[in-house]
Amino acid sequence: TDQTSQIARKAGAKTLYLAKAGYGRACLAGVAGAGACDILVFLDADGADFPEQMDRLLRPIIEEEADMVIGSRTLGQVEAGALTLPQRFGNRLACALIGLFWGYAYTDLGPFRAIRKTAYDRLNMSAKTYGWTVQMQVRALAKGLRVAEAPVDYARRIGVSKISGTVKGVILAGTYIIATIFIECARDKLAVLSLPAKDQKR
Secondary structure, three states, rough: OOOHHHHHHHHOOOOOOOOOOOOHHHHHHHHHHHOOOOOEEEEEOOOOOOHHHHHHHHHHHOOHHHHHHHHEEOOOOOOOOOHHHHHHHHHHHHHHHHHHHOOOOOOOOOEEEEEEEHHHHOOOOOOOOOOHHHHHHHHHHOOOOOEEEOOOOEEOOOOOOOOOOOOOHHHHHHHHHHHHHHHHHHHHHHHOOOHHHOOOOO
């Protein structure tokens, strides 16, 4: 309704229409629409992320140092007011839980990220809404992918966020993210238990 797709097409972008809302659904549709490629890059289009910093995410993958690179806003420069207190708290809590369950200390669930397409295909991503980012990060660990973080800057977004800009959005997003972590942990543990005893390493 705000002419985003028309403006994007005029600028040369390929756009997709998705009737049903959902962050994860949009990412799944984007991957499907991208077709054959080597590396997938995800970022928000609200002006908060800096596309010109994409090389920070791509370089470790191109140089065979990582399969997935998360753009960490915590390690970069954040404009005042760009991240709300609930966002900061939620990020810390989610990252702490991931560290507790999977032993890897992420610093952020940043939306700006890159992943090798063949690595992405191994994750069998399924989250349709707010759990998308955290599901990708924990499944990458569960699959043994080489993960890394790179500092990226973050600015105040254009417009009002449907998630961080409303109390309902903050509660829903936080609930989905934490629930996704526990669901993925249970899924991972059950997968290990279903292996023959001689193959169980955890």
